[in-house]
Amino acid sequence: MAQEKQHKHFLVIAAASRGARFFIKKALRQGHDVTALCRATHDEAALERINRLLEETSLAKGGVKASQKPGVLRTSSKSILEAKTYSSLLKNDPSINHICCFVGATTFRQMIDRNERLYTKTILALVEGMRRSRWVEFFYHGSSGSEGIPGENTARLPENFRPRWILNLGLKLPAAQNCFESEKILAKAGAEGLQFVIFRPAWLTTAPAQRSYGYCFDTTGMNKEELPLRAARKTISREDVAEEILRVANLPHEERAHWHGHGIYLVDMKTPKDLQDP
Numbered sequence: 001m002a003q004e005k006q007h008k009h010f011l012v013i014a015a016a017s018r019g020a021r022f023f024i025k026k027a028l029r030q031g032h033d034v035t036a037l038c039r040a041t042h043d044e045a046a047l048e049r050i051n052r053l054l055e056e057t058s059l060a061k062g063g064v065k066a067s068q069k070p071g072v073l074r075t076s077s078k079s080i081l082e083a084k085t086y087s088s089l090l091k092n093d094p095s096i097n098h099i100c101c102f103v104g105a106t107t108f109r110q111m112i113d114r115n116e117r118l119y120t121k122t123i124l125a126l127v128e129g130m131r132r133s134r135w136v137e138f139f140y141h142g143s144s145g146s147e148g149i150p151g152e153n154t155a156r157l158p159e160n161f162r163p164r165w166i167l168n169l170g171l172k173l174p175a176a177q178n179c180f181e182s183e184k185i186l187a188k189a190g191a192e193g194l195q196f197v198i199f200r201p202a203w204l205t206t207a208p209a210q211r212s213y214g215y216c217f218d219t220t221g222m223n224k225e226e227l228p229l230r231a232a233r234k235t236i237s238r239e240d241v242a243e244e245i246l247r248v249a250n251l252p253h254e255e256r257a258h259w260h261g262h263g264i265y266l267v268d269m270k271t272p273k274d275l276q277d278p
């Protein structure tokens, strides 16, 4: 597929997350610049933290082709929950032309606390920050369990997730509900000019990239032509998700336009061996 040559500068939110580490390492390797936002006592400590995490992250062979000139990494320890973080970064650095977000609840308390609202707080701050500065194309690492076009999305797991009644309880957790709610904020901002893509990966694993995943837009189905769930597993590795976000970001703009405003389910496809098993 055609790839765009445009140099990119990604602002990465929650850059220390396990998925973001793969994304940042691959983007830098491909020659793109990255400004990484992560929790740290100050900006230099953020740089130390990200550099250490990148060193610890090994990439599966193949995949992203290395550029002769790797990109430049910058870091910031500013709060991801404040609009002024985004407005000041976007005003001060006009080269930032894409934003990716990997924020996620990391503790059980964060998952069950109704007042936490981590996802909506992050997305509201980002949207307000862009409103005060400029709109920048946005790639959101969301979650499976959200079905439908963003804005009209409802909480429902893909049909091949079983036992459904137990797993559907997980969707009632405040963190999950809040994650799905954050899609609605993006859909509203879409009407103001924000171009965004929401990735909804299946269960995440730490396995190396397999590069045998499929994707479908907005809704899943056992027999959906784009991605029949009958032929899909229920997992995908974080490294595969990172590669897919980077691949989409590298598509020519007119191709990316087909992705804007959509929620993309990502999952590994079954191998011939899986298909033999009943």
Ligand SMILES: NC(=O)c1ccc[n+]([C@@H]2O[C@H](COP(=O)([O-])OP(=O)(O)OC[C@H]3O[C@@H](n4cnc5c(N)ncnc54)[C@H](OP(=O)(O)O)[C@@H]3O)[C@@H](O)[C@H]2O)c1
Residues within 6 Å of the ligand: 014, 015, 016, 017, 018, 019, 020, 038, 039, 080, 081, 102, 103, 104, 105, 106, 118, 141, 142, 143, 144, 200, 201, 202, 203, 204, 205, 238
């Ligand atoms: N588990 C699954 O199977 C699954 C499936 C699909 C989607 N997801 C979703 O995928 C996303 C990314 O997954 P992941 O595994 O890469 O994430 P992760 O490793 O759990 O990292 C989440 C990141 O969010 C940051 N964060 C949390 N609260 C914050 C706050 N108040 N301020 C600043 N940063 C904050 C954490 O920062 P610190 O590092 O400083 O703690 C952490 O780096 C999450 O939204 C997750 O819910 C998960």
